[in-house]
Structures are given as C-alpha cells and as structure tokens.
Amino acid sequence: MAAALATLFVFTFAVALSTTAADPDLLQDICVADLNSTVKVNGFPCKKNPTEADFFSDILAKPGSTNNTLGSLVTGANVEKIPGLNTLGVSLSRIDYAPGGLNPPHTHPRATEMVYVLEGQLTVGFITTANKLFAKVIKKGETFVFPKGLVHFQKNNGNVPASVIAAFNSQLPGTQSIALTLFTAQPTVPDNVLTKAFQIGTKQVEKIKSRLASK
Incomplete structure (x- = not known):
C-alpha cells in the first residue's frame, strides 16, 4: 500500500511539473541578475547590491531602425537588458515595421507571446503542429496571441510604418528564426x-x- 501511494505521489508530482506554463516561480522577493557572473545556473545568479536602475529601462521608448532587408526590427526588454526581471517570468519587446516590413517565421521556445498594436495594421498568424494556419489582420489598439513554441509571423501590408508591443511569460523567451x-x-x-x-x-x-x- 505504501509503495502504491509513493508511486501515485511521484506520478502526480511529475504531472504537476510537466504542466508548468512558464518560468519557474521565484523563491524570494527579488534576484537581480548578475550579468557579469561566471557562475552558470538556469537563469542568472543574484546580484549582491541591486539598485533602482536594475528595474528600469527606456529601451522601448523610441522606434527602432527598420532600414534592413526585412524592413523590421525587434527591440527586446528582457533580463539581459533589465536585470531586475531575473526570476520574474515576464519580458517585453517592441517591434517596428517599415511599409511592407516582415518579422519572418520564427518561434519562441520558452514563452507564449501577446502583441498589442501601437500604430498601423499587420497581418499576423501562427501555424499549429497539424499545419493549420490561424491568421488575422490586426490594427491599432488590438491584440493577438501566439501560443508557446509555435511558428508565427507578422507582416505590415500597409503603406505606413507599424509597431507593436509584445509581452512574454518568460524573462528570456528565446527566438529561433526558421530560415536563419x-x-x-x-x-x-x-x-x-x-x-x-x-x-x-x-x-x-x-x-x-x-x-x-x-x-
């Protein structure tokens, strides 16, 4: 009986771990990332003397340059830019698009993404593992969600620049561009x-x- 209960407990615990949706829960109030540490852990070691500056950034305040082949630029506000995000399980990005600009098909292996359109309108979509495309045109003030790990894209089909704020349930969602x-x-x-x-x-x-x- 005891062995059966132990087996049930282990199974239940394994299922609970497998359903974790994002970064692990934090075990303290803050753990500002020490980006200069040589210690390797799942995340970043804690900085000894954090300050208010570790929790602040204006990196998303201005549009990024879209003068490139794809006509788009992703500006990330993740733990590598804002050390105070370490262990908090969230981050943002700003994506700017020239007219006709494309954020090409890619995935985020560690996060679900939700975009909010600041300006313009975009054709966005993701593809399931059953090869079904979910696509929609979204405009200023609207949102769209890309499930964790699925291939997705955004395309500015308009004649004016567009931009979005993207939110992630990971401090460092990672990006894999399919072509690259x-x-x-x-x-x-x-x-x-x-x-x-x-x-x-x-x-x-x-x-x-x-x-x-x-x-």
Whole structure:
C-alpha cells in the first residue's frame, strides 16, 4: 500500500511539473541578475547590491531602425537588458515595421507571446503542429496571441510604418528564426539534409546560405 501511494505521489508530482506554463516561480522577493557572473545556473545568479536602475529601462521608448532587408526590427526588454526581471517570468519587446516590413517565421521556445498594436495594421498568424494556419489582420489598439513554441509571423501590408508591443511569460523567451536557424547554423546543416527537406537543388541551398549569411 505504501509503495502504491509513493508511486501515485511521484506520478502526480511529475504531472504537476510537466504542466508548468512558464518560468519557474521565484523563491524570494527579488534576484537581480548578475550579468557579469561566471557562475552558470538556469537563469542568472543574484546580484549582491541591486539598485533602482536594475528595474528600469527606456529601451522601448523610441522606434527602432527598420532600414534592413526585412524592413523590421525587434527591440527586446528582457533580463539581459533589465536585470531586475531575473526570476520574474515576464519580458517585453517592441517591434517596428517599415511599409511592407516582415518579422519572418520564427518561434519562441520558452514563452507564449501577446502583441498589442501601437500604430498601423499587420497581418499576423501562427501555424499549429497539424499545419493549420490561424491568421488575422490586426490594427491599432488590438491584440493577438501566439501560443508557446509555435511558428508565427507578422507582416505590415500597409503603406505606413507599424509597431507593436509584445509581452512574454518568460524573462528570456528565446527566438529561433526558421530560415536563419536552418541555413546559417554553425556548424552548417548538411546540404543533403536541406535539399531533401525543401526539395531544392544544392545550388539553391548555397545561394540561400550566402544571402542569409550576409544579413
């Protein structure tokens, strides 16, 4: 009987851990990240003498430059920019888009994302593991949610700049751009993997790699 109860407890505990939605709960009031520490932990060690400045940033106040190939720029306000976010399980980003600008298909492996449109309008969408696309046009004052880990994108199809504030339930959500991950990884993904996966030739693979490597 005792063994059965122990097994049930272990199973229940494992299920509870597996349903954790975001970063682990904090165990103290604050743990400002010591970004200069050489100690490696799941997150960052606590800074000895935190100040008010560790909890403040104006990094999202101004639009970012969208003068690039994609016509978009993501400005992150995560734990690497605001050390006071360490262990708090939240962060923000500002994304600016030129007319026609694209935040290309990507994923956030550690967070769900919710965007709020500051200016303009965007076509946004995410794709489920069953390859179903959920897409919508959103405009100023509206929001849209991208579930954790799913491939998603935003595109400014308007003739004027657009911008959003993105909220995440992680202090450092991580970003994997699909194209960059596959074509600019180091060491490189073998060409025969990419040619078979995308049903294209080696010359096309090398062309894509060279174009993306220069970004």
